Amino acid sequence: MKPSLAKGTRDFTSLEVSRRKYIINILQKNFELFGFQPLETPSFENLSTLTGKYGEEGDRLIFKILNSSINEAKDEKKTQMLNDFQKALDKPFSAESLTDKALRYDLTVPFARFVAMNHGKLTFPYKRYQIQPVWRADRPQKGRFREFYQCDADVVGSESLWQEIDLVQLYLKSFAELKVSVTIHINNRKILSGLAEYAGITDKLIDFTVALDKLDKIGKDGVVKELLERNISQESIDKLDFLFTQSNDALENLLQLKEKFVGNEIGLKGVEELEFVITQSLNLGIDIQNLVFDITLARGLDYYTGAIFEVKADEAQMGSIGGGGRYDNLTEVFGVKNVPGIGISFGLDRIYLVMEELNLFPEDATSNTEYLFANFGGEETLEALKLIIQLREKGISAELYPESTKINKQFTYAEKKGIKNLVFLGEEEIKNRTVTFKNLEAGEQKTVSLEEFLG
Structure with missing residues (x-):
């Protein structure tokens, strides 16, 4: 059998x-600088925990886990369960006889479940960060995988x-340290609810936001077409046409919304909140070019x-490399009220692709061995290992070539592995208490005393 990878997954x-560790270390350092504490949750959850939290399209992308009880059932029962499974393939999974667990879709809902289960033990406001993989049954493409890491702060x-x-x-701060130039697009869900009220489609809010969220992928015509398919009238769409012709001035766009939202309580509340966030961010010295009010942003x-x-990312075509928002009611579905929350996520895999494309990884982001000791066999090998132990105790990476073989082969190994020295x-070095080493990058070779080598 020819080995292969499951679609949407990768070896590293x-x-x-x-x-990847270079990126994670920068994010983790900043999470802790901002007062967040680490948390990890299981890779799979009860299906009921996840469904109904991500919208219609999100629910379809949840990886369901087939109940292990199918394998444990007797032959006749197993056949019946598998037949039920086959019939359910074209329908949403709801029968508990088929599946009651699923791989986590994101880190936010498991976090909300954790808070609901432990709210009596936590000190609020509770700030946590989480760096773990998630899974989505999506169509794999550039920058989109079925298994990928999220790095969240909530x-x-x-x-x-x-x-x-x-x-x-x-x-x-995090993207500046990664040297990735970014623009943060910001909107407010209350503004989207206000727009739905303004257009007379309050009962179609989810349909409206799902279609609008695809603007950067399918364009205005595609969004309009999908709105019509979702039974939103042309009259309502015409009232929302101004969404597609926004100026570059965030505060000017908010002022325009205020005029349209007269008497629209939820819409005005969203404008007020967003105006505060943008204004205070500017007061803290954030460049207006880095923070953009995007009225069509729906998530x-x-x-x-x-x-x-x-x-x-400003300099690469990669879609979003981070996202998030406020979710003040999420724990209510788990029976715990009045626990408002907000969180953001960094897309590790997409950030990696952007940094790779723009050649932003520093040389020290790789962990190559500092010293490879040539293997001459006999007593020399034992003495080499003694010296290697001393280097490792000083925190310097070193290894011994395992076989006593031609020196050219050992050279080739060192070069291919990116080892520096x-x-x-040999016998002469051991006798004189010296060490000879060659810097493979510079091509320079020198002999120094054992004491100088160990520094």
Whole structure:
């Protein structure tokens, strides 16, 4: 059987793992600088925990896990269960005889479940960060995988809009350290609800936001077509036509909305909140070019209630490399009320692709061995290992070529592996208490005393 990978998954080489760790280390450092504490949750959850939280399209992308009880059933029962399974393939999975668990779709809903289960033990506001893989039954393409990592930071237990401002700061500081130039697109779910009320389609809010969220993928004509298909009238669509002709001035666009939202309480509340976040961010020195009010930004997840964010790289075509928003009611579905929350996510895999495309990884982002000791066999090998132990105790990476073989083969191994120095500890060096090594990058070879080598 020819080995293959499941679609939408990847193996990671040592170079890729090192570079991913470089990104994660920067994010983790900043999460902790901003007061967030680490949390991990299981890779799969009860299906009931996940469904109904991501909207119609999101629910379709949840990876369901077939009940292990099918394998344990007797032959006749197993046949019946498998027949039920076959019939259900073209329908939403709801029968508990087939599946009652699923791989996590994101980190936010499992986090809300954790908060609901432990709210009596937590100190609020509770700030957590989480760096773990998630799974989505999506169509694989560039920058979109079925298994990928999310790096999340969330705050629950506070309605303060200063949390939004702090998360904007976290985004900009982290991407600045990664040297990725970004623009943060921001909107407010209340504004979208206000737009639905303005257009007379309050009962079609979800249909409206799901279609609008696809604007950057299918364009205005595609959005209009989908709105019509979702039974939204042409009259309502015409009232919303101004959405597609916004100016570059965020505050000017908000002023225009205020005029349209006269008497529209929820819409005006959204404008007020967004105006505060943008104004105070500018007061803190954020460049207006880095924070853009995007009235068409919808992020098609049902649980958002306030601010919504999406981060895009300025110098690469990659879609969003981060996103998030406020979700003040999410724990209510788990029976715990009055726990407002807001969170953001960094898309590790897409950030990696952007940095790779723009050649932004520093050389020290890779973890290559500093010294390879040539293997001459016999006593020299033992002495080499003694020296290797001393280097490792000093935190310096070193290894011994495992076989005593031709030196050219050992050279080739060192070059292919990206090892910086090849060390020769032969009979003469041992006798004179010296070490000879060659820097493979510079092509220079020198002999130094053992004491100088160990520094």
